[in-house]
Amino acid sequence: AQSVSQHNHHVILSEAASLELGCNYSYGGTVNLFWYVQYPGQHLQLLLKYFSGDPLVKGIKGFEAEFIKSKFSFNLRKPSVQWSDTAEYFCAVNARTGGGADGLTFGKGTHLIIQP
């Protein structure tokens, strides 16, 4: 079974600061990797995803993530955060199967607060 570890449970930054949220996973096979964002009171929305190819993936709202296979990591980055980035961020993985989509295993989430 897969597991996902997010290193920071709470992060507080000022606007324009750079952001990096850590994510490590454990699984012996091939995985798909995702970052989801949950704004207060809302449902989860996909920020970006990695299936294969270029390990540096770009998502919406200026976010990017880098898959480092040797470190089992998929860290999320943004060079300059905005107040509107205040939200909960979840790293997730699922195993590649031949029979269709596998369920996602989520990390515990990182609560990001951006101070104006």
Next chain:
Amino acid sequence: DAGVIQSPRHEVTEMGQEVTLRCKPISGHNSLFWYRQTMMRGLELLIYFNNNVPIDDSGMPEDRFSAKMPNASFSTLKIQPSEPRDSAVYFCASSPPTLPNTEAFFGQGTRLTVV
């Protein structure tokens, strides 16, 4: 596209009552997932279906929980009898049949409070 539709958005019920949560996946998606979100445990996968067939229900906490998917456009999650510790936000999600793209699209969730 209306996205994944869940109902009700909020449910308050008394302990011991039966609760039924409903989900309509995105048309054309063949995988459907039920997740539960709590402060203590985060997001947990309860059960998922591929082509209307339950594939993995190992996340269902106990026999009080059951889920069905009678057709490709409808699923229910039932709790009977409900207990206060079942209070959580329950999310339904669906995925398209385009491997390896297994992005899950989430509904707005049902906030369940059992008193």
